[in-house]
Amino acid sequence: MNQSTVPAAPIRGGAAPAEAAAGKRRRYPSVIPGFGLTLGYTVMYLSLVVLIPLSATFLKASHLHWSELVAIFTDRQVLLAFRLSFLASAEGALINGVFGLLAAWVLVRYEFPGRGLLDSMVDLPFALPTAVAGISLCAVYSSTGWIGSRLETIGIHVAYTPLGITLALTFIGLPFVVRTVQPVLEDLDKEVEEAATSLGANRWQIFSKVILPALRPSLFTGISLAFARSLGEYGSVIFISGNMPMKTEIVPLIIVSKLEQYDYAGATAIACAMLILSFALLLAINLLQRWSSHRAKTR
């Protein structure tokens, strides 16, 4: 449950002091000492690292006139880039939802030689510079690469197509799902499954009625983290996407091309739209997740 609220944390952080100030009676929120000090540091840290830079972004975008904003967001090239960015990120996140869950399952439930190695390989996309990831993916999946050339014979083009973008974003998002699901799966009591077996449940029933509901919050979190991370990804995608206007242009590339024209306001306007959209989407996912787990409990 805790993990599932990660994406929404900034709102809570922002609302908490306001609530405390508005509270009618004064009481200590916790018996543990140090609340004021730690909250103070948290707010300062969040402000310096997140809130102030983001506010600056909105401030910069506010230099634009309404008509200019309308012009930017009705431009077909910009809209197509938004569609591509959101679709490819969603695809990547969903693919990771399935295969990340599988990977977490394998890593937690089975003992086999090389498990430690496999486990640490999951973190590679975190550690690798994204440009390196993009170049390597492109080398392998382009028409001369050793996977790409084979796929090409059956008519599947990966590099320089939207499919290549999805591939890069899948790569980037993989650790998020595995690393959020894995600890929850590790903590899952074997006895519950044993009880289900003794009550006559078959394997599929155990998975779908016992294990999956327990994993669902963390799975949701993992998928939304992977999705959020993918939306902003630039480094790996530009090497494999081909960057063709109207076809394989992602939103971050549009931002960069605006910056190249020293159009700071236009670039930040698109950045703000990206922020608002992804925030709304993450919030919606979060609410949906809470609602579904609530419903599961009351049932």
Place this chain on the structure above:
Amino acid sequence: MSLISKTKNAAAQSPRAFRPAVLAMAAALSATLPGLANAAKLLNVSYDPTRELYEDYNKVFAAHWKSAGGEDVSVSQSHGGSGKQARSVIDGLDADVVTLALAYDIDAIAEKSQLLPKNWQTLLPNNSTPYTSTIVFLVRKGNPKGIKDWDDLVKPGVAVITPNPKTSGGARWNYLAAWGYALEKSGKDSAKAREFVAKLYKNVPVLDAGARGATTTFVQRGIGDVAIAWENEALLAVKKMGKDKVELVTPSVSILAEPPVAVVERVAAKHGTSKAAKAYLEYLYSDEGQDVVARNFYRPQDAKTAAKYAAQFPKLKLFTIQDEFGGWAKAQKTHFADGGVFDQIFKESK
């Protein structure tokens, strides 16, 4: 030593004695290395393909500066996309000199940060351009598609590699070279030029974000039949990859690419490096500087050096951006700004 002997506690002596000793050593060390402490430090903010050039030139200049005035100078380099580098300087990167791919980017620094005067381009010879280059073609070994001139690039079945002009300064030179060729050929008919460029970009399967990326796509990925590239990049690619992989083809007409240089006057004044920064750029025009330039595949301005390296740089008809497009600001606005000709070409093709 007298200080230590006064301490009462003998046991505490050794660690305490250590500190003044270190300080004394540090003082002695800095006294023996006055050059290092006083050396002028310059930061040259440049674009990607000049890395090798300035690594070479910095050594030559440091030796010259030492022998001329007895002062040491150390030059650091920063490389990246030309536009990104200009934005870094605007946002406060302390560059003493900038050596970028387009005058447009230095204009932006002058305009947005006022760190250098608006007439910066008149302050050094040849429009502040100590070296030039041009736009040529890289083709595969043996030139299987028989690429000789710009017209061969719009033929059906020829895949052309060039980076995205919206994100790459070098790509803008490529685009303008093609446009200028079509203008010359059609007798200054800009509708014809537009048609030619649109046709050319129909043959482009991938628009890399940067010039080096495009060279990689062509050489390493094996995508495309011809890559449009800066001459210095192409010569470097041939030298590094070997003649058995790629060849260089020089078209009949191309653009004179003029990557300009300028002292960022307010920053240099703040650092007290104005004199060294100015000399650093001026020495690029000297015989020795021009030789370094030519060695690193840029075309020298000096006629004598040009004659020496004539074999490396084939003769071709060159036009300037001033002649054909009325300068960078105008070309940028017409062709590469949002909604400009480049965008229109892609919107129409769909």
